[in-house]
Amino acid sequence: MPVVTISPKFQVVIPLEIRTALGLEPGQKVQALQYEGRIELIPVQPAKALRGFLKGIDTRVPREPDRT
Numbered sequence: 001m002p003v004v005t006i007s008p009k010f011q012v013v014i015p016l017e018i019r020t021a022l023g024l025e026p027g028q029k030v031q032a033l034q035y036e037g038r039i040e041l042i043p044v045q046p047a048k049a050l051r052g053f054l055k056g057i058d059t060r061v062p063r064e065p066d067r068t
Contacts, residue, residue: 014041 002015014024022043024030029044 002018004012004015006012018024024043031042031044033040033042
């Protein structure tokens with residue numbers, strides 16, 4: 001498990017193997033969350049990149065008889 005150091009400016013470098021595995025690019029935005037005593041960085045995806053991520057989901061919803 002890689003260990004990172006916090007710089008005097010409170011900056012950290014994400015290790016190469018993690019950047020590569022997640023496909024992170026320079027300048028990409030991430031959300032920083034505090035959760036149960038740890039920090040989680042979540043890559044922000046532009047809305048356009050999410051298009052089609054629910055492909056194949058069943059969109060039929062049971063409806064009340066008066067709503068058809």
